[in-house]
Amino acid sequence: MKTLRPLILVTNDDGITAPGLHALVEAMKKIGDVAVVAPDSPQSGMGHAITVAFPLRLDKVDVFGSVLAYQCSGTPVDCVKLAVNKILHRKPDLCVSGINHGGNSSINVIYSGTMSAAMEGAIEAIPSIGFSLRDYSFSADLSAAAHYAGKIASRVLTQGLPPSTLLNVNIPPGSRDEIKGVKICRQAIAKWQEDFDERKDPNRRPYYWLTGRFTNYDKGEDTDEWALSHGYISVVPVQFDFTAHHAIPVLNEWSF
């Protein structure tokens, strides 16, 4: 009797050509059958955007050898929806997103296309993980991140995840020797302090570049920021029930 290998859907937000996607595909090939559906262009900062005003293009591409791969004109969330509902003939056993070029710890989980793709997988009841390397360079060393992506993905395939949760995994930059270990964390309380860079176009009309400075307000040693700045990989369990349950009794004292 032949045992079916696990089916692993791989996507990202940096686009089909990103080295991080290729490293993740290689890591997942060791533990399952891989299918890739990824954006045809970079989609960083897309959050949980979906494409409703335009139709989507979807094209089969041959960039991963024997691995089934499609590029899509939409967002990371569109990619997961198309994969699950249009392309794959059975539900994936795992959905992984990344390896993102740049960190998605703390508040960045909210803006991240990488994490939104994983969240969409989780909404589809697929165990899902987003992987992000805290290094924006496309030439960064991905070997430690790929190694731990394989380890964590194998563990999730074996043990599953608590219902309605996904994992936000961030990897500090550097080599495998430099990684101190893996820490289960909570999302640090942090925010971006924006600073718009105002410029003038050739017609003297102003335009603005979004720039900003990340500020961590959280001194906790149980946060993803603490783990990453101390050389650990951070693993934050994430949920898509956004209800602030603790606030319900407070609001119930209001009357209208």
Add this chain to the structure above:
Amino acid sequence: MKTLRPLILVTNDDGITAPGLHALVEAMKKIGDVAVVAPDSPQSGMGHAITVAFPLRLDKVDVFGSVLAYQCSGTPVDCVKLAVNKILHRKPDLCVSGINHGGNSSINVIYSGTMSAAMEGAIEAIPSIGFSLRDYSFSADLSAAAHYAGKIASRVLTQGLPPSTLLNVNIPPGSRDEIKGVKICRQAIAKWQEDFDERKDPNRRPYYWLTGRFTNYDKGEDTDEWALSHGYISVVPVQFDFTAHHAIPVLNEWSF
């Protein structure tokens, strides 16, 4: 001594010309000084997207009489960032988003540009509320929604909100007489069952429209879906700490 009126930032995701935005501006004018920064085009489904690959345009517009108003080429989240960091000279006392043409209850909070704008306000430590009318028509009767938006906004201005929470307010369609009241709720467990509509372009190449059917799996009478389908306005407190805190002990039993 002159008391400063509260400063209220108003935005939306349907764009600066949407009737829902105009109804919300009128309702807020009764309780404070209003400033509008809204997208120059519809941004439904944009989730928590931000614009990082392109610069933003920002233009002062005269569409609300004496009310300071800008249109922005970016997403709803970009609008809030620009308002707080570039346009307004003091921090708003309240940030309201909507009135969205279409509901944002249950899982839709994740995809909604309306709610992401409110969430961005909350991240900036501004009491924030998203308002959505469960009627997609631009000619829908907005009077009940505007009336309750005023009531709920006044209450939030007086009492504040629990730290790091915002409100997701959904209003059922119909007139004020038909509204049975306001219920504090949790986000219902529900999802979209996608169904991509495949068509061929004039060159015979396929393209796909995202369509879907909303399915509520949640029988709870404390959910936003229950409230709305029974004629109540639903108010869900929402948080931007996405950590699944209950899953941390489970994952701590894993070892790597």
